[in-house]
Amino acid sequence: MYEFDFSFLNDYMPDLIHGIWLTIGMTVASILPGFVLGTAVAVARLRGRPWVKRIATVYVEAIRNTPLIIQVFWLFFGLAALQVHIGPFAAAVIALVINVGAYTAEIMRAGFQSIPRGQLEAADCLALSPFQSLIQIEVPQAVERVYPALVSQFVLMMLATSIMSQISAEELTGVAYMIQSFTFRGFEVYLVIAVFYLGLASALRFVLMGLAEVSFPRRRRLRTPL
Amino acid sequence: MLGLTIQQIAYIFQGAGWTIILSLLGFVGGTVLGLPIALARSSNSKALRVASSLLVQFIQGVPLPVIMFVVYFGISIGGFEVPALVAAGLAMTLYSGAYLGEIWKGCIQAVPKTQWEAAECLALTPAQRFVYVVLPQALRIAIPPTVGFMVQIVKNTSYAVVINFFDLTYSAKVINNSTFMPFTVFTLAAAIYFAICFPMSVLAQRYERKLHRS
Secondary structure, three states: OOOOOOOHHHHOHHHHHHHHHHHHHHHHHHHHHHHHHHHHHHHHHHHOOHHHHHHHHHHHHHHHOOOHHHHHHHHHHHHHHOOOOOOHHHHHHHHHHHHHHHHHHHHHHHHHHOOOHHHHHHHHHOOOOHHHHHHHHHHHHHHHHHHHHHHHHHHHHHHHHHHHHHHOOOOHHHHHHHHHHHHOOHHHHHHHHHHHHHHHHHHHHHHHHHHHHHHOHHHHHHOOOO | OOOOOHHHHHHHHHHHHHHHHHHHHHHHHHHHHHHHHHHHHOOOOHHHHHHHHHHHHHHHOOOHHHHHHHHHHHHHHOOOOOOHHHHHHHHHHHHHHHHHHHHHHHHHHHOOHHHHHHHHHOOOOHHHHHHHHHHHHHHHHHHHHHHHHHHHHHHHHHHHHHHOOOOHHHHHHHHHHHHOOHHHHHHHHHHHHHHHHHHHHHHHHHHHHHHHHO
């Protein structure tokens, strides 16, 4: 009969905490740039000149139809071949931003398309420039409408950081692999790691949903759920 | 060709073959697991609903590579020596079962309640109601998101590389290690993934537009 042994938890706690911080760091560093990139691409697909639209579409389709790992390998080993040396953490964040940008672009596109025409006409009547109208009227409303989808996408992105150990970024899964190779307790180690990820996913969801409470005062006043 | 030998390219395509096999395993297994999950998620019994929802939330809150490791090491503690394909196939089954179950639950619930009521008025048994009235309508709604999710399955089989399953990602990695031509090798691998996934993405979009029109 197999006997479970979780004693590695004591011995390797500092490593595990370090891994958790790296996972959180990667996620936090990627969310805002990924959102900005995605929003810009969504605007490009909706308003851009034909060639801009085409480039944006190619980017979105290329990213959405290939696996993240291949993108990461392409970037990390490709940069190394060009003699550009950036660390695994930086490579991981760049890859995540490019990846999540494509998904965010699709979500934000839906958000922009759901804004009633009257809002755009009203912005026009108030003599807002197209850029002002975009930043002050359209982006806030689009974000408010698609916020739950954005949150899910960023949670998925956090979970996807678990492959970054493939390019030697020592995040949580990488630490788990290290521990399992010392202790030969692979099953227990990954069970514990799974629970950590569950906690991280709920925490991220909680924080992002809390952010919505603060950022959308109109919703709070009207008590409309997201 | 492309600076790679014929053997190296053949090796990458061999990996692509295993990617397709694992994707099919994941889809078939996911269907077998996803159907009962969808039924349990939309059933009348509270216990079934809570249990299935917990299972789904657990699997959706854990990264797929970690699920792969748990299954891989979980099988080996029983003293079984199984090929990576079995572990990867089981992990893909759990993963796609949870997501497909969630998708199909939504499709079942999207069938208007009046359809259930009308079926009840016609004195159909609960099973008949489901099979003859609700299921055909839910199936129609389910096609676009299911095809869309198949793209996710194909892409996510690449995570099996963490347990050294020989698939397209693994073979590309091996060839890159020996030739060190990352742009060529990974662009080729990406192109193969794209060639598998893109037609399905287009198909999913087309089905969705068709559904919205009708």
